[in-house]
Amino acid sequence: xxxxxxxxxxxxxxxxxxxxxxxxxxxxxxxxxxxxxxxxxxxxxxxxxxxxxxxxxxxxxxxxxxxxxxxxxxxxxxxxxxxxxxxxxxxxxxxxxxxxxxxxxxxxxxxxxxxxxxxxxxxxxxxxxxxxxxxxxxxxxxxxxxxxxxxxxxxxxxxxxxxxxxxxxxxxxxxxxxxxxxxxxxxxxxxxxxxxxxxxxxxxxxxxxxxxxxxxxxxxxxxxxxxxx
Numbered sequence: 001x002x003x004x005x006x007x008x009x010x011x012x013x014x015x016x017x018x019x020x021x022x023x024x025x026x027x028x029x030x031x032x033x034x035x036x037x038x039x040x041x042x043x044x045x046x047x048x049x050x051x052x053x054x055x056x057x058x059x060x061x062x063x064x065x066x067x068x069x070x071x072x073x074x075x076x077x078x079x080x081x082x083x084x085x086x087x088x089x090x091x092x093x094x095x096x097x098x099x100x101x102x103x104x105x106x107x108x109x110x111x112x113x114x115x116x117x118x119x120x121x122x123x124x125x126x127x128x129x130x131x132x133x134x135x136x137x138x139x140x141x142x143x144x145x146x147x148x149x150x151x152x153x154x155x156x157x158x159x160x161x162x163x164x165x166x167x168x169x170x171x172x173x174x175x176x177x178x179x180x181x182x183x184x185x186x187x188x189x190x191x192x193x194x195x196x197x198x199x200x201x202x203x204x205x206x207x208x209x210x211x212x213x214x215x216x217x218x219x220x221x222x223x224x225x226x227x228x229x
Contacts, residue, residue, distance in 0.1 A: 031215035033081075040162050040171045041081075041213070044122040048087040048115065049075050052101050053129035061194040067129060070202050074125065077210035080217070087119060095119060103128050106163070107170070116165050123164050125213075129202065130174070131157035134194065136183070149182045152194065156201045160209045173209065177201050 033041055051071040055063050071089045078086045093101075096114055105111050106126050115121045134154045159174030179201035183193065 031217055033214065034212040037162065037171060037213050040164050040167075040169050041084075041123065042164070043166060044084055044164065046085045046087060046119070046121050046123075047078060047081070048089075048092050048119060048121045048124040049078065049127075050089050050092060050101050050106070050124060051127040051129075053132075054102065055129060055132050060192050061134070061198065062192075063129070063132065063198070066195050066198045066202070067127075069199055070127065070206065073203065074127065074206055074210065077206070078125065078214050080210075080214040087121060092119060101126070103130075103159070106161075112163075112165050112168075121165055123162065126161040126163060127206070128159045128161075129156060130159055131155070131176075132198070134198075151180055151182045152197060154179045154181075154194075154197050154201055156198070158202055158205050160205060162213065173205070175205070177204055179204075 032038075049071055051067045051074065053063055053067055057063050068089075075086050075088055078084070092115075093099075095118055099105065099111055099114060101111070106124070115124060132154075133156075134152060136150060136152060155176055155178045157174060157176050159172065162171040163169075179197055181193075181197050181200075
């Protein structure tokens with residue numbers, strides 16, 4: 001009798017083992033913002049983006065066009081915040097036609113109230129290009145020495161602010177960025193090199209900010225029971 005019970009229990013365990021099947025599945029899981037930025041994102045369901053500069057276009061460099069491209073790229077990066085609606089700069093400037101955004105006005109009570117009341121924004125990412133210098137260099141530095149090809153040396157100062165419109169908390173970062181590239185032959189219909197280089201220089205600090213506030217999903221793996229029980 002005892003041996004029959006043991007055999008029956010063994011068969012029961014064998015049946016459970018056959019019915020339960022675990023499989024390792026890989027998936028992309030949302031990443032959390034940097035801990036230092038989380039207080040500025042508290043209660044934020046709608047976030048706007050504004051990129052401005054007081055630098056006028058010069059030579060063949062359309063600075064405002066580059067800032068518009070930067071705004072669109074930043075909006076795409078912020079869209080990784082799955083539970084937050086991102087409002088574009090075009091919508092903000094269209095609905096607030098009478099507001100001039102700069103490093104002074106964006107922090108005033110009047111502009112903040114307009115952003116909250118008219119657009120129902122909880123926070124805004126404010127990006128300002130404060131300095132731009134470009135100069136031609138007769139040679140290009142390389143890891144192996146100096147190349148005889150001319151290059152363009154470009155330095156920028158970009159300030160990025162994250163403003164919580166309810167708590168008035170402001171996170172701000174800025175600093176000089178430098179980009180040095182050899183001058184390339186401009187073919188008919190090709191994009192302007194100075195505009196591409198400026199966008200590249202500006203994208204570096206913006207990428208660092210986006211990786212902190214809206215990091216990309218991380219690849220993870222877990223064991224899941226796939227038997228259907």
